[in-house]
Amino acid sequence: MELVTAPWDHSALRDINVQFEHASPREILLWGQETFGDDLIMATGFGPSGIVLMDFVSKIQPQIPILYLDTDLLFPETHTLRRELEERLGLSFQRHATELSLKAQEATYGPKLWKRNPDQCCLMRKVRPLQEALKNKRAWITGIRRDHSKARAHIQVVEWDDPYGVVKLNPLAYWGNDEVWSYIQLNDLPYNILHDEGYPSIGCVPCTRSVPPGESMRAGRWRGREKLECGIHKPVGSKHSEAAE
Ligand code: SF4
Structure with missing residues (x-):
């Protein structure tokens, strides 16, 4: 496949996504490494899709760093x-986290911020550490899929991720x-x-519940x-809000 370099205009992305609509994760990951080299990183929340992708990465490009928040x-x-x-x-994970301890968060923002203002809590404990981790990268790999939710129903295999200023690869989008x-x-x-105990999607303890069948x-x-x-x-096209800080 032809190499495409920045700038990532809409027509370049459209052409890539047409080619990748039926591509295997292996092909997409290989293209990612060929295109971005050491500037490529994968992020995982250890969900089922992430596990599949990590298996592909371990078999074809174990040198790609894998971060978790x-x-x-x-x-x-x-x-x-x-x-x-x-x-x-045989993978080794990069841990990324806020320097704000839970104790310090409580002292500054009050107890159980996740109950009162989960957007602010997520911004400090997830989004900002990810921004920091992607600062010197040109692309990241994620396990998100179209069938996860309505909000993800239109994701593309390759996207320009404006809030981070990097390209985003979703090899399992379809x-x-x-x-x-x-x-x-x-x-x-x-x-x-926990997936066997009714938790299809798993995040932080205070914000994750089991789900009845059919939901x-x-x-x-x-x-x-x-x-x-x-x-x-x-x-795509949105920015991270600073208002929640
Ligand atoms: S998911 Fe985690 S980071 Fe987000 S509000 Fe809940 S506890 Fe905070």
């Missing part, structure tokens, strides 16, 4: 899974939930045991609120 509020099961993935796939879980089972990959995959995130996203995956 440690909010200090992740489930212990998520940390266990990270250690299992390190051992099983995969479905069954396809992801078949891949995990077929390759005997570890996954978060959407992300229905347990910030349950009872209008909030659907932590803010790290903004729609």
Whole structure:
């Protein structure tokens, strides 16, 4: 495939996405590495899609760094899974986190900020650390998919991620939930045991609930609120708001 370099105008992205609509994650990852070299990084929240992508990365480009955002509020099961993935796939993860401890957050913003102003809490504990991690990169890889939610229904395989000023690769954009879980089972990959207890999507402890059968995959995130996203995956063309700080 022809190499495309910045500037990433709309027509260049459109052409790439037409070519990638039926491409395998392997092809997309190889293109990413060829195009961005050391300026490419993957981010994961250790969900099922991320596990599939990490398996691809470990087999074809284990040198791609993989970052995770440690909010200090992740489930212990998520940390266990990270250690299992390190051992099983030979990956080493980069931890990125705010310097603001939970104690300092409480002292400054009051107790349980996630209940009163989850956007501000996510901005400080997730979005800002990710911005810092992507500062010297040209592209990042994510596991988001079109079937995750309405808000993600129109994502492209390759996008210009304006809030971070980098290209975003979503190699599993067109995969479905069954396809992801078949891949995990077929390759005997570890996954978060909370998925077997009714948690289809897992984030921070205070903002994640189990979901009754039949509800959407992300229905347990910030349950009872209008909030659907932590803010790290903004729609194309939007900017991060400073108002929540
Ligand atoms: S998911 Fe909840 S606890 Fe985690 S950073 Fe966002 S608001 Fe805070």
